[in-house]
Structures are given as structure tokens and as C-alpha cells.
Amino acid sequence: MIDPITIILITLGGVLIGVGVHFIPVGGAPAAMAQATGVGTGTVQLAAGAGLTGLISAGFMYNNLATSGAFTTSDFMLVMASGAVGAMIMITVTMFIGQLIYVYGVGVPPVSAKVKKDPITGDVQDIYVSKGTEGHGVPTVSFVSGTIGGLLGGVGGSMIYVQLMEIVGDPTNSGAVALAGIFATGVFYVNSVLASYNIGGTIEGFHDPKFKRVPKAIISCLIASLLCAIIAVPIMGGVI
């Protein structure tokens, strides 16, 4: 009755979201005052903003492909790619506009305090860090890292959404669409908050020492998503 592949893929989606959060440069309140590297808001807001945009673009693509005939594996890939691109656009736009404000508004150079040299460009970092701060702005490595985070989050969110929709198998059922959407959102929040507890609120990207904590997040997101996935299947069954 319950398809194990569906449950595995929903769980995998949740884990991808949890890992994706670790890539996003979250500065929290200190970054809002340009005293830490990253975008000046919380993990949940950033991850959810990107993830929900990813869900919308994935939903749009799913609706297009699924209503025009059988839904194949390559269609599945396309929907996930669409979700990933949507989330990546959202997070890069957020980082870019934040960057403009940091550079031209606050007047600080984008710099990381966690590494001496930017691992991607090789630019010297430490001499540009203002005294008493932990870096500021979004340096290249954080920007690239954030884009990867958007990709993982978008793929994870759309994977959950598509799997839930495939249980019902009727893309024209508006109840199923709404339920799958809100359920994917719920799983998204649970995983992104768990991941943000793991990083303790702020992280600069994959070069940050805190990134080494990822395995713990993978285990917790795996358990939480598995629990949600087992619950999800009867919910979607109830719609039919």
C-alpha cells in the first residue's frame, strides 16, 4: 500500500533542504548591522524565501508537464531543475541586493573573517575586516556557496512536492495541489529550523568551520523527514 520509493524520496528531499541551509550565508542580526559576513536575516527566513520560490517554479513546471500527458522520469528531472533555478534566482537576488546595500549604502568591503584568503578568488581577506567585526557583506565564496544552497533547497522542496502530487496522480485536483504545497512548506520549515539549530544561527558558507557539523544535521533531518514522510502518504491518500 505504501510505496517505499516515495517515502525514501520525500526523506531525501528533507535531507537536501537541511544540507542546503548550511550553504546559505546567514548573518543574522549582526550582519544586519554589517558586523558579520552574510545576509542580515535569519536562516529560516532566507531558506524559506528561496525554498518557497523554488516550490512555486517547480509547481508551475509540474503543472505544465503533468497535465500534457504521462509524467516521465525526465519530466521529474525538469521539475526539479525548475525548482532549483527558482530557488537559486531568489537567493542570488537577495544576496546581490544585500551586497549593493553593504557596499554602497553602509560602505564596507565584502570580506570573510573565517578565512585568510578567499578559497575561490584567492583574494586576501583578513586585512579588510573592520576591527571588532566578524567580516561584512557577501564575499565571492559566500555568494557561490549560497547559490549551491539554493540549488539543494530547491531540488529538495520540489522533490517532496512532486512525490506528494504523484501519490494522487491528478495535477488538476486543486485540493491535492494546495495540500502538497502546504505540506512541502511544513516539511521545509521543520528541516530548515533543525539545520539552523545545528549552525547556531549564523554561517558564512562551505568554508566556515561550522560547516563540519553537517553530518549531525543530516541525521536529524533524516529522522524528522522520515517521520513526516510516513505521515504524508495517508494524508495525500485522503484527498482522492
Place this chain on the structure above:
Amino acid sequence: MSTAAGGHAGGVLNPNQVITLGAVGGLAGIYLTMLNQAMDTTIFSFLGGIGAILAAVWGADAVRRVCSYGLGTGVPSIGMMALGMGIVASMFGLSLPEVEPGIPVVAGPIIAFGVAAIIGLIIGIMSNKILKMNIPIMEKSMVEIAGSGALVMIGLSAAIAGSYDFGAIMPAVVETGFIALVFIGGAMTILHPFNACLGPDEKQDRTLMVGIEKGALIMAIAGFASLAVDSMDVISGALTVIVSLVIWIVAFRKFMRYVHRDAHLVTGTGLLPTEEELE
């Protein structure tokens, strides 16, 4: 980022009193909407909203207790997680009677509440054991937060749909998209009170009054939403809005009184001086 720790977790009401108020009051409000079916009307839908307010007060108190330890991620995260867990659990609980005909519809909210508590417990245990957050009351608080999240969610849905039956909530709340409103609005009622009042001078009664006031506002929005639902008549929706606005006015006045009580001094500074007056 980090919450200003230092808020003392004590208060006028002890945790058990708030838990009883929230859990019993919330479930009672939800179950009292059954009067609608018993009397073949929709006029009692507002009781679901009142249940949601009581559950939100409980959630706000739980957030207040756990966040005074300092989570490092800000208060909003835990409120969004509450409704994330709550929505998963409540949709499961409410839909189960639909899927398994042997389970009565009446059991829906209780199942949702129980499942939310289980999810909360597992996430609380993981936060302490795997993520090493080391907050002694994390497990208990997560159970409370998830449970109140599920009750807020069901209460508001019942206020919009007039019933907690999945067959009524599906077309009225889920298909119309009001579920997104319930999700974010419900999370606000749980996360906002402590987020707004935190600090060394935080007082329980003042924080919880913000919870009542926020709950009343989202209940009013639920009342407006129910006007757009076919199965609800205009009078029931209007009644929900009126009741919630009365609650809001009372709670807001009380909140202002608490603010004046806790403030060192409240004084009117007048408007900023104009350029001529400065010369």
C-alpha cells in the same frame, strides 16, 4: 540572532496552569464547533477561533520559557517550526477518519494533537541529543509548541470552515488557499508575543496579553476568510469578526495598561519642533 536571554521564566501563571488552559481550552473550542452540526447552523464557528486563541497563549508561553535560554537562531524560527510540525500533524489527524472509515471524525483533533506531541518530542530529543543544544526543557517545550501549533491550526480552520471535519476543511480552507494564511498567521500568534516583549524586563502577563491580542487579530482575519466560503453564511462570519474585535480591544487596552505599569515613566514628548521654533 540570539534572543536576549535574561528573561526570567517565572510569572503569574505557572506552566501547568497555562498548559491546562491551552490544551483543554483549545480542544474545547474546537469540539464546541460541533454545536454547528447539532443545531444545523454555522453560528458557533467563532468558538473554534476562541480555542485557537487559548492554544496560541499556551504556545506563546512555551516559546517564552524555551527562548529565555537563548536558541541562537531568534524566536521566529521556533514559531515557524511549531506550525510546520502542527500542519503536518493536524492534516494527518483530520484526514485519518477519511482514509480509515473505522475511526470516528470526533477522534480527528485528538489524533492530530497526539501526533504533534510525538513529532515535537522526537525533534526535541534530537535537538538535545544529536544537535547538542543542551537546553534542559527542550523536549517538553517542543511537545508543547507542536501541540499548540496543531490546535491553533485546527481551531482557525474550524473557524473558517465551521467544522473540523476534513470533508469540510478541504474545500473551505485548503482548496481556497486560506491554509497559507492560517499557517503564517498561526505561527505569528505563537512567535510574536515573546519576540516583541523579550528582554530583562519581560513579564509573563504582558507577553501573554500580546498573544491574546495577536490571536484575536488572526481570528478576525479567519472571520473575513469565512465570508468567502460557500457553506458559511454571512452572519457567522460577521459574528467571528465582531467577537474577535471585542477580544482584541479588551486585550490591547490591558496590554497598554501592563506597558504603563512596567515602564519607568510614560510621558508625552509632543511633536518634533519645527525649524522656526528651533531658531
